[in-house]
Amino acid sequence: xxxxxxxxxxxxxxxxxxxxxxxxxxxxxxxxxxxxxxxxxxxxxxxxxxxxxxxxxxxxxxxxxxxxxxxxxxxxxxxxxxxxxxxxxxxxxxxxxxxxxxxxxxxxxxxxxxxxxxxxxxxxxxxxxxxxxxxxxxxxxxxxxxxxxxxxxxxxxxxxxxxxxxxxxxxxxxxxxxxxxxxxxxxxxxxxxxxxxxxxxxxxxxxxxxxxxxxxxxxxxxxxxxxxxxx
Amino acid sequence: xxxxxxxxxxxxxxxxxxxxxxxxxxxxxxxxxxxxxxxxxxxxxxxxxxxxxxxxxxxxxxxxxxxxxxxxxxxxxxxxxxxxxxxxxxxxxxxxxxxxxxxxxxxxxxxxxxxxxxxxxxxxxxxxxxxxxxxxxxxxxxxxxxxxxxxxxxxxxxxxxxxxxxxxxxxxxxxxxxxxxxxxxxxxxxxxxxxxxxxxxxxxxxxxxxxxxxxxxxxxxxxxxxx
Numbered sequence: 111x112x113x114x115x116x117x118x119x120x121x122x123x124x125x126x127x128x129x130x131x132x133x134x135x136x137x138x139x140x141x142x143x144x145x146x147x148x149x150x151x152x153x154x155x156x157x158x159x160x161x162x163x164x165x166x167x168x169x170x171x172x173x174x175x176x177x178x179x180x181x182x183x184x185x186x187x188x189x190x191x192x193x194x195x196x197x198x199x200x201x202x203x204x205x206x207x208x209x210x211x212x213x214x215x216x217x218x219x220x221x222x223x224x225x226x227x228x229x230x231x232x233x234x235x236x237x238x239x240x241x242x243x244x245x246x247x248x249x250x251x252x253x254x255x256x257x258x259x260x261x262x263x264x265x266x267x268x269x270x271x272x273x274x275x276x277x278x279x280x281x282x283x284x285x286x287x288x289x290x291x292x293x294x295x296x297x298x299x300x301x302x303x304x305x306x307x308x309x310x311x312x313x314x315x316x317x318x319x320x321x322x323x324x325x326x327x328x329x330x331x332x333x334x335x336x337x338x339x340x341x
Numbered sequence: 342x343x344x345x346x347x348x349x350x351x352x353x354x355x356x357x358x359x360x361x362x363x364x365x366x367x368x369x370x371x372x373x374x375x376x377x378x379x380x381x382x383x384x385x386x387x388x389x390x391x392x393x394x395x396x397x398x399x400x401x402x403x404x405x406x407x408x409x410x411x412x413x414x415x416x417x418x419x420x421x422x423x424x425x426x427x428x429x430x431x432x433x434x435x436x437x438x439x440x441x442x443x444x445x446x447x448x449x450x451x452x453x454x455x456x457x458x459x460x461x462x463x464x465x466x467x468x469x470x471x472x473x474x475x476x477x478x479x480x481x482x483x484x485x486x487x488x489x490x491x492x493x494x495x496x497x498x499x500x501x502x503x504x505x506x507x508x509x510x511x512x513x514x515x516x517x518x519x520x521x522x523x524x525x526x527x528x529x530x531x532x533x534x535x536x537x538x539x540x541x542x543x544x545x546x547x548x549x550x551x552x553x554x555x556x557x558x559x560x561x562x563x564x565x566x567x568x
Contacts, residue, residue: 213429214429215429215431215498215500216422216428216429216431216497216498216499216500217428217498218495218498218500219498220509222508222509249453250453251453251454251507251508252453252454252455252507253454253455253506253507254454254455254504255455255504258503261495261500261501261502261503261504262495262498262500262511263504263506264503282506283506283509284506284508284509285506285507285508285509287508288508
């Protein structure tokens with residue numbers, strides 16, 4: 111080992127200058143235990159990297175990925191209610207329209223299509239509501255609306271006390287090529303979906319099987335939120 | 342004598358430099374390059390895309406949007422719609438402190454995800470003018486490049502332009518409020534800004550940030566006050 115290091119030092123000294131070669135030769139001689147420590151360090155770094163891939167990453171583009179991914183509860187349009195952490199949600203209808211009307215606002219029309227998802231929300235133990243809807247299409251695009259961003263499209267849902275059902279509407283304006291293979295997620299938190307379960311519905315059957323180029327064309331959909339039984 | 346002393350110093354420096362090993366000289370050179378370039382933002386590639394000329398009706402690609410500015414004018418009252426049948430009345434925005442400079446545009450979201458109000462409201466701005474009210478309110482006037490829109494509406498329903506969905510084009514109006522103490526110009530410099538997709542240094546959330554001019558041009562600014 112020592113002879114090897116001296117040979118290496120001499121060879122490098124000839125190339126780099128005697129000063130560098132002398133310094134290399136003066137370095138402490140590594141022991142067998144030092145290699146063991148090095149192996150342990152490398153093993154520890156590998157283990158840390160493997161664990162890091164399982165933990166939430168700050169480099170992801172969205173919240174709710176990795177171990178913080180959403181708890182998705184599948185719900186069928188027209189089917190029964192699905193329990194989320196804070197309440198029960200049932201999708202009562204899906205329709206398309208090219209005009210939507212809201213109380214006290216001018217009707218909005220589109221050359222694309224408004225996808226209108228009607229749902230019932232019943233908080234279980236605390237006052238809560240659905241504030242965000244995200245539609246994923248078959249092309250990897252993501253259409254998000256919230257109750258705060260309500261302009262042409264958005265989520266309209268009252269905030270009922272526990273045990274009272276609110277009839278709500280989520281309107282998402284999408285190009286027609288986004289209808290095929292789309293699914294929608296409804297959640298109670300607009301910032302971080304991980305704080306509650308998320309209801310997800312596959313809209314393939316609800317939107318099809320007719321011609322998507324005519325889906326909802328010429329129809330007007332009223333958008334209004336109310337408590338069930340009060341409409 | 343002075344020259345001899347100078348030559349002597351140069352010779353000493355030269356000898357000192359030549360006596361260094363190549364390793365020390367290379368290290369010193371790298372350190373000097375890093376330190377000096379650090380004063381000007383480092384050795385990263387600098388985006389030097391020029392600001393292109395903006396013309397009315399011309400589509401400008403400004404990530405994550407494509408913006409086509411169609412018109413610019415001033416008015417004191419914007420966007421009122423009379424009640425007709427079941428259609429409710431839409432109240433106009435009326436400037437009590439001066440006038441609105443309206444920039445009408447068609448905005449398309451060319452990205453693959455919804456774009457929010459912060460990006461949409463800063464996609465169009467003004468320049469080379471003064472006397473604007475800041476978005477936060479108050480009486481202190483700011484120059485045009487610091488002014489934020491009083492409101493951004495989708496037209497003709499006059500809804501808040503809160504989100505733009507991918508693949509869709511919206512007809513919108515940007516309202517900038519200018520004080521009556523400032524005379525309106527015959528033209529207005531209109532700017533279309535692009536954004537950069539990057540991670541926030543505080544909450545590590547990715548979003549479109551840092552609006553920078555992509556296109557700028559002077560447009561006629563007629564007055565179109567309501568009768």
